[in-house]
Amino acid sequence: MSKNYLDLFSILPPVEPAADLFDKINQRLQQHQRLIARKYRLLLLSVTLGTSLIALIPTFRLVMTGFTESGFSQFLSLIFSDAGVLAAYWENLAFSLLESLPIASILTLLTVVFIFFISLKLLIKNLQIIFIPLNKLTRF
């Protein structure tokens, strides 16, 4: 090596990174890891949302069938038929209505509806984060 050029370049200030560059690199990696986790969550929520939406139809039909088969509709129609009978036998009617409720299918429908709305809420929340371009996220 020519000593002249070594002496020449020795006058340049040393190139050193900022003290916190290592931390910034780790933070950036964590940011990307969180973004990937969010994308997977988004995919899962989309599947859950789609599945619950599709499941709404058969579960709703199940509830309707349940109401018909259990006789609930018939008992309910008594309320609007004879006020005197209703006043005399309201307790029995109330118990009959309760007994004939298709509880299982109603619970199933409520569960599906609950999953649908929770998935929708979380999906919207995660979509807002996903669609912010990465270079507009926190720059370290």
Next chain:
Amino acid sequence: MIDTSESQLIYNYLKGDEKSLEILINSYFKPIYRFIYHYVNNSPEAEDLTQEVFVRAWQNLSKFDQSKKFSTWLFTIAKNLALDFLKKKKALVFSEFEDELGNNSLIETLTDPLSLPDNLFDQANLAELLTAALAKLPTQDRVVVLLHYQDQLNFREISEYLNEPLNSIKSRWRRALIKLNQLLKIS
């Protein structure tokens, strides 16, 4: 062939040991920063690009061919990012003396590129003159010179980092010194 300890660190990280990745980053973030700084000559941009290098490396670590050298792979990512950045900024400096065939007329005319002007070290603002002269060098040539003289790398190491043949590196070095010599004589 990859260093056994680096190979082990990569293996451990891919098995779920986050600490292994931190060790790898710690080993390379300063050399990568200095390497990129020689291209972009700007601290904030060099920092940003350095971070991006490690993000890209992390994203592709599972696909890394462990029969290759990790440092070469990492510095290749850094070089490509730096060059892409400079292209976007339209700040890439090319050699004005090269023709289409890669022949350099400047090398033909000057005989001894290694001797500096006699009164050069007497100049009060030598650091500024040198910085200005370096900025006028073709980007790739400048990087070779800085890696050689500032980072104390030999030509073989530079050849590995830049993934270019050894003779190309030496040609760039010689070309850079000739141009630098000319610029410093003028100033």
